Amino acid sequence: MCQLLGMNCNVPTDICFSFSGFRKRGGETDVHRDGWGIGFFEGKGSRVFLDPEPSAHSVLAELVRSYPIRSLNVIAHIRKATEGDVRLENTHPFLRELWGRHWLFAHNGHLPDFRPPLKGIMTPVGNTDSEWLFCWILEKLRCQFGTRTPSRNDLFSALRKLTLTFAEHGISNFLLSNGDVLVAHCSTHLSYIVRQAPFGEAHLADEDMSVDFRELTKPADRVAVITSLPLTDNEAWVDMRPGSLWMFCDGNIYDQCDTIPSPYKTMADLATATAEGSRF
Numbered sequence: 001m002c003q004l005l006g007m008n009c010n011v012p013t014d015i016c017f018s019f020s021g022f023r024k025r026g027g028e029t030d031v032h033r034d035g036w037g038i039g040f041f042e043g044k045g046s047r048v049f050l051d052p053e054p055s056a057h058s059v060l061a062e063l064v065r066s067y068p069i070r071s072l073n074v075i076a077h078i079r080k081a082t083e084g085d086v087r088l089e090n091t092h093p094f095l096r097e098l099w100g101r102h103w104l105f106a107h108n109g110h111l112p113d114f115r116p117p118l119k120g121i122m123t124p125v126g127n128t129d130s131e132w133l134f135c136w137i138l139e140k141l142r143c144q145f146g147t148r149t150p151s152r153n154d155l156f157s158a159l160r161k162l163t164l165t166f167a168e169h170g171i172s173n174f175l176l177s178n179g180d181v182l183v184a185h186c187s188t189h190l191s192y193i194v195r196q197a198p199f200g201e202a203h204l205a206d207e208d209m210s211v212d213f214r215e216l217t218k219p220a221d222r223v224a225v226i227t228s229l230p231l232t233d234n235e236a237w238v239d240m241r242p243g244s245l246w247m248f249c250d251g252n253i254y255d256q257c258d259t260i261p262s263p264y265k266t267m268a269d270l271a272t273a274t275a276e277g278s279r280f
């Protein structure tokens with residue numbers, strides 16, 4: 001299954017340390033060899049890097065790892081394909097415009113029987129269920145709010161209702177951001193950490209690399225990191241509840257609520273249920 005990485009901060013921060021370990025999972029310490037991508041928000045716009053090559057061996061990934069782009073919100077993804085060819089157009093995060101600003105979306109899971117019709121202007125470029133889901137979410141938000149940009153609270157409430165619609169159809173861990181907030185849905189497993197004063201040292205689980213955040217931060221800095229599996233082996237990560245929706249803002253939890261946990265714990269469980277026709 002794919003893996004996700006997100007960062008939400010109260011001051012522009014680079015993700016070089018976290019990405020150094022995360023990229024190793026794309027073909028070196030794990031099996032996610034079917035492409036990778038990362039998007040950095042800069043104001044209402046975003047800077048997105050996509051590559052269908054394994055991230056552990058990608059020249060572009062090495063550039064991103066060594067290039068300290070500072071951002072308030074970042075979404076990254078390494079892919080193990082379950083639907084859709086290994087091509088650039090099927091590489092996450094996906095990008096769309098809504099209400100005059102960019103939105104980024106990355107998905108970890110599979111929704112084999114959730115393909116509702118799209119009637120608006122949001123059209124998938126590739127052939128993944130993930131991009132279809134993203135287009136459907138934005139189409140529903142546009143229909144609900146029209147030309148009015150919703151408040152954070154209204155957006156979170158609307159996303160919860162939409163998530164309830166598809167959560168029981170498979171596995172749907174995802175990260176979504178409009179550059180103002182970062183929303184995370186835990187269908188099966190996601191973990192997070194909020195780094196704030198007093199800062200300490202962190203050591204990557206996938207690479208022998210450490211950083212002392214006391215040397216890089218100010219007392220008021222705050223950074224939330226969300227990932228499929230903890231990136232460090234000496235910090236206290238928090239496991240999100242399966243069947244929960246979270247909104248992060250300014251490097252902290254803004255809101256959280258229950259949704260529906262996936263009826264399948266792993267992609268193997270989902271594949272077996274699909275093959276046997278016990279669900280679909």
